[in-house]
Amino acid sequence: MLNSETSPTTDCESDPAVNVQSTPIGKGVFADREFRAHDVIGWITGKIHDDPEYGSEYCIDIGGTATLEPDAPFRFLNHCCEPNSQFTWDELEEDSDAIPEVYLLALRDIEAGEQLTIDYNWAADCAIPCHCGAETCRGWIVTLDEIDQLPAKKQQAR
Structure with missing residues (x-):
C-alpha cells in the first residue's frame, strides 16, 4: 500500500529526499528526511533494455526479457539481508506492451540520515x-x- 501523504521523489536534485554518499563498499543512497513504512521514496528512472542477454551490476529485472538500468541516485542502492526498502511496480495486463513504472518503497520507518538498502535477491x-x-x-x-x-x-x- 502506498502512503497517500507522500509525494514521490523523481529527481534528487529538484527534491532532495535522498543523497548519494561514500560508504565502506563504494557509494550508497541515504535518506534526507524520515519515511514511514509504505511511503514511496522515489520513482526509479533509467533506460529500458529488452534484451535477455543484457546485464549489469545495476540492472533490475522488470519482467519478461526487460530490464531497467537505473539512473542515479537509485543505481547506488546497496544490498542488505534485512533491507529497509524495496523496488516495486504496479502489475500490468499480460498482453500489455507497456513498461511498468518502478519505484522504491519503504518497508519500515526510516530515519533521516539512514542508508537505504534493498535485497538484491540474486540467483x-x-x-x-x-x-x-x-x-x-x-x-x-x-x-x-x-x-x-x-x-x-x-x-x-x-
Missing part, C-alpha cells in the same frame, strides 16, 4: 559473499529461495 549461480552486518545475514548475496542451491564450493565457504 545462486551469481551469488557473492555478503558482509551487510545484518543480524540475519545469509552470508551470501542470494535470494532466500535459492540459498540451498549455492554451488558446493560456495557452500563450503559458508
